[in-house]
Amino acid sequence: PGGPGAQPVPLAFTAIAPVATTVDDVTVPAGYGWDTIIRWGDPVLRGAPAFDAARQSPEAQAGQFGYNNDYLDIIETNRAGTKALLVCNHEYTNEGIMFPPGTDSETVVRTVWAAHGMSVVELERRRRGDTWRYVPGARLNRRITLDTPFVLDGPAAGSDLLKTVEDPTGTRVRGTMNNCSGGTTPWGTVLSGEENVNQYFRATGTDPREARYGLSPTQDARSWRAIDPRWDATTEGYRNEPNRFGWIVEVDPTDPRSTPVKHTAMGRFKHEGANVIVNADGHVVAYMGDDERFDYLYRFVSRDRLRGRSGSWRRHGSRSPLADGDLSVARFSGDGLEDGVSDGTGEWIPLTKDGRSMVPGFTLEEVLVFTRLAADAVMPTKMDRPEDVQPSLHNGKVYVACTNNTDRGKAGKEGPTEPNPRAANKDGHVVEISPTDGDHTSDTFTWDLFLICGDAASAGTYFGGWTGPVSPISCPDNVAFDSLGNLWISTDGQPSAIKLSDGLFKVPVEGPERGRVQQFLAVPSGAETCGPVVHDRDGSVFVAVQHPGEDGTWDAPQSRFPDFVPAGGTALPGRFAGPRPSVVQVTRR
Ligand code: FEO
Ligand code: CA
Ligand code: CA
Numbered sequence: 001p002g003g004p005g006a007q008p009v010p011l012a013f014t015a016i017a018p019v020a021t022t023v024d025d026v027t028v029p030a031g032y033g034w035d036t037i038i039r040w041g042d043p044v045l046r047g048a049p050a051f052d053a054a055r056q057s058p059e060a061q062a063g064q065f066g067y068n069n070d071y072l073d074i075i076e077t078n079r080a081g082t083k084a085l086l087v088c089n090h091e092y093t094n095e096g097i098m099f100p101p102g103t104d105s106e107t108v109v110r111t112v113w114a115a116h117g118m119s120v121v122e123l124e125r126r127r128r129g130d131t132w133r134y135v136p137g138a139r140l141n142r143r144i145t146l147d148t149p150f151v152l153d154g155p156a157a158g159s160d161l162l163k164t165v166e167d168p169t170g171t172r173v174r175g176t177m178n179n180c181s182g183g184t185t186p187w188g189t190v191l192s193g194e195e196n197v198n199q200y201f202r203a204t205g206t207d208p209r210e211a212r213y214g215l216s217p218t219q220d221a222r223s224w225r226a227i228d229p230r231w232d233a234t235t236e237g238y239r240n241e242p243n244r245f246g247w248i249v250e251v252d253p254t255d256p257r258s259t260p261v262k263h264t265a266m267g268r269f270k271h272e273g274a275n276v277i278v279n280a281d282g283h284v285v286a287y288m289g290d291d292e293r294f295d296y297l298y299r300f301v302s303r304d305r306l307r308g309r310s311g312s313w314r315r316h317g318s319r320s321p322l323a324d325g326d327l328s329v330a331r332f333s334g335d336g337l338e339d340g341v342s343d344g345t346g347e348w349i350p351l352t353k354d355g356r357s358m359v360p361g362f363t364l365e366e367v368l369v370f371t372r373l374a375a376d377a378v379m380p381t382k383m384d385r386p387e388d389v390q391p392s393l394h395n396g397k398v399y400v401a402c403t404n405n406t407d408r409g410k411a412g413k414e415g416p417t418e419p420n421p422r423a424a425n426k427d428g429h430v431v432e433i434s435p436t437d438g439d440h441t442s443d444t445f446t447w448d449l450f451l452i453c454g455d456a457a458s459a460g461t462y463f464g465g466w467t468g469p470v471s472p473i474s475c476p477d478n479v480a481f482d483s484l485g486n487l488w489i490s491t492d493g494q495p496s497a498i499k500l501s502d503g504l505f506k507v508p509v510e511g512p513e514r515g516r517v518q519q520f521l522a523v524p525s526g527a528e529t530c531g532p533v534v535h536d537r538d539g540s541v542f543v544a545v546q547h548p549g550e551d552g553t554w555d556a557p558q559s560r561f562p563d564f565v566p567a568g569g570t571a572l573p574g575r576f577a578g579p580r581p582s583v584v585q586v587t588r589r
């Protein structure tokens, strides 16, 4: 489409029809095909063995691609476009599918510690437009696991709240985990959100500062504490170990020897991820969601300004612009539904400013380590599970995926509000935020709901004003933009919400087709769609296929993606009959 002289749309496609949950395949539009780049267990580091599902070990897994890939970026590293770095998160593990029944429990626990974290993998191809392949054992390849040393930086580093018997300095943490989504910075590093970290600990749960984070005596089903006491926060020396997780992590993928950092200035909660934009005045602004029902949307504004070209800050650690700055939390006000749309004004309520706490009764360290409780005190808007939040470099607006909240309006819970307008919200919505005067450091904004998701049977759907046909869409989770500024949304939860496979959708945010949702792909049975990465000028789209066949078992797999090995195929090394979370590239054929 487009007027006279318009450039051809680089990634034109006809929307696929919605896909049934029984289809155990990646479904792509006519004229496109898909390939797997890398799968759980593929060797990453030099010397790592080939995947053998029947004989796994912590040592093997520490050199292999981890489980349940979530955040993904494909970062080109040369001008010719023939080299790139694949960076991705490994959010969590599914022991019942991963291991043969009867596997020794210590082997399982130590292996999944290595299956968590992140991977950096070099990619190559002969020329622009070809498909990528990964390079086993390449120089920059890296696995980050629960044993990788991290440093804490920012105002809470060294706080008594972060000290344990293993780390009396409160500045060094072993590992990262439950890394969900993330973002790539203009200075070349990757941010990653530590999300549902409570599930790995036993805690008393009697302290409100534990309970508000979901820590309790009963939720550590993996029993890691049987192997390492640090996962037992009821043990005196490890009381603060949970406080050392739940941060935004920054990794320099170009230096495998660099020490990754946890940024205390950005607050501690169930971080979905963080995406940054450089404001006109040089301040770096990060937007972040706390993915829990009735939790909040946050903003971080760096103290320092980025000087010169963004590339000049190609450093991490204590020199990161994310090490110091002001944290705030969003309050939305509706202007009433008489105008027929959910919209209104909003403000960023300060939690920290110029190195001081802005919350009465909380020290600066307490605001940063117990951010949820500090935010509770200033009455922000309770959102329907804010996941990925991304500023558009095209229109300067910010898009917030609120994935769902089936508890809204339940007895004893908050009911619908204009920014979260549906009771028992099973389908989710996307908030569009316009900073005042386009200034991302402004304390005020206007907002509207860009999408209120669902299918034809869902109540109250809205598609940015578009009234023509759309692909049904539910449970928006990760978002990305293409080179033209179109929003791409991946979903997590459609199988239960609207009885369809999860997928990836394109939707323009500007122009005559604003709000026209079109489905680009669907993922195999049981999977959620993560990433996504849209290189439309290059004719390719990448997704991380997370938790295929998640409700199956080793003996009764519910997906055989991506190898589609028939039952009984486990005898040969690498011939695993079950599903393997994988990164997939979709290209024009
Ligand atoms: Fe790990 Fe909020 O999804
Ligand atoms: Ca209104
Ligand atoms: Ca997510």
Ligand code: CA
Pocket (backbone or CB within 6 Å): 387, 403, 477, 492
């Ligand atoms: Ca999700």
